[in-house]
Amino acid sequence: MPSRRRGEELEAAILEAAWAEIQEHGYQRLTIEGVAARVQTGKQVLYRRWPNRVHLAVAAIRHVLGPLVETVPDAGSLREDYLTVLRLMAGRARFYTPELLHGLLSEMPGLHDFFSTLPGFLAEILRRAAARGEITHADLPDRVINLPLDLVRYEGMRGTRNWATLAEVDLEKFFAEILDDVFLPLVMALAGPRNPEGRPPIG
Amino acid sequence: MPSRRRGEELEAAILEAAWAEIQEHGYQRLTIEGVAARVQTGKQVLYRRWPNRVHLAVAAIRHVLGPLVETVPDAGSLREDYLTVLRLMAGRARFYTPELLHGLLSEMPGLHDFFSTLPGFLAEILRRAAARGEITHADLPDRVINLPLDLVRYEGMRGTRNWATLAEVDLEKFFAEILDDVFLPLVMALAGPRNPEGRPPIG
DNA sequence: CCCCTAAGAGACGCTGCGTCTCTAACGGGG
DNA sequence: CCCCGTTAGAGACGCAGCGTCTCTTAGGGG
Secondary structure (H helix, E strand, C coil), X not given: CCCCCCHHHHHHHHHHHHHHHXXXXXXXXXXXXXXXXXXXXXXXXXXXXXXXXXXXXXXXHHHHHCCCCCCCCCCCCHHHHHHHHHHHHHHHHCCCCHHHHHHHHHXXXXXXXXXXXXXXXXXXXXXXXXXXXXXXXXXXXXXXXXXXXXXXXXXXXXCCCCHHHCCHHHHHHHHHHHHHHHHHHHHHHHHXXXXXXXXXXXX | CCCCXXXXXXXXXXXXXXXXXXXXXXXXXXXXXXXXHHHCCCHHHHHHHCCCXXXXXXXXXXXXXCCCCCCCCCCCCHHHHHHHHHHHHHHHHCCCCHHHHHHHHHHCHHHHHHHCCCHXXXXXXXXXXXXXXXXXXXXXXXXXXXXXXXXXXHHHHCCCCCHHHCCHHHHHHHHHHHHHHHHHHHHHHHHCCCCCCCCCCCC
């Protein structure tokens, strides 16, 4: 009577169920038994694939969100390029509640790297800006290059807030704040065309 | 035979035991039963005072670390004043492992505010800098004012790292990076004496 | 078509939760 | 100085979920 699922099909069903559990009850209440019950399979089937709930959760996230973005199309200016990146991040971050993030990180500290930087395309964006003449050179300190993303990530861990609950407008306001109040003034101070030596204007 | 502890004395013993458990086994493995056993008392004694382990842990932290700093003495310059604050933070942060932080925050999202800003003395520091003539005005965006502290907090949540494991030297290097590569250039761009209108040099 | 791998199901012992019950030490009010 | 109410200290209880294990049987590869 029951046609048994195998391989890909089974795995996908499990990961989708795990994701559904996370969304419905939060990470804290994600439970191997719950997922097994939801997919109507034995716990052993899960334990055969993932050692514990963190790994299951990470696999579920990777399954539903797909692979990370690889390249950022040229949007014409440094600001617009970074904005593109921030919007992409927010699009994914929409699914990361602080509860989920802290939960994962508390159980698997090394995991932070997964959410952390993809220095490749940021360097590329900087290089394009230098080529356009917006900035004099692209070799800024890593901390500066990553600053906008770090701030977005940090914000994503704050309070009870969830990106999903933020209106489009607030999101754009937040991005503008990061770029216009912090990042761009800083980049211009360090590598703006009016300051060609690449030193801060004051000592 | 056994002289029973009461009130203050008992409470202190419990909180110190809880703190010891956290330090020995980490927050993940902090358990009400473990603490009760360690202080040699009944679980009910703990549950009478705190509803769950998060509250117990927070109480323990507040107990061993004492109250927050209230004011920052004038160290003579904007940089030195901020440095004082960062050092104070690192002193306390020495006890917050990422594992502890994420653990607490995942179970009690509202808690983030406890670690978050004390805007009072930062504004005061800015005002002193303006009075000295280091900057033209003190009303910078909140995001800018809090930037160094946010970066320190964010760093404290990263990876497996723990402030306690960082040598004095690395700590100072990290602070210098934050202040000299990011914060001060930014502040000077926004309110440096050479840019009295308080606008970024570009755009 | 057969056989071996793995799915589906659930029992098992264990740890820790949060509630409850019981006894007796302590200390404040008389 | 004693008595009584509060609460410390101890542990039993039922429950949830873990991670391991055993068992039966579906179904795909050879």
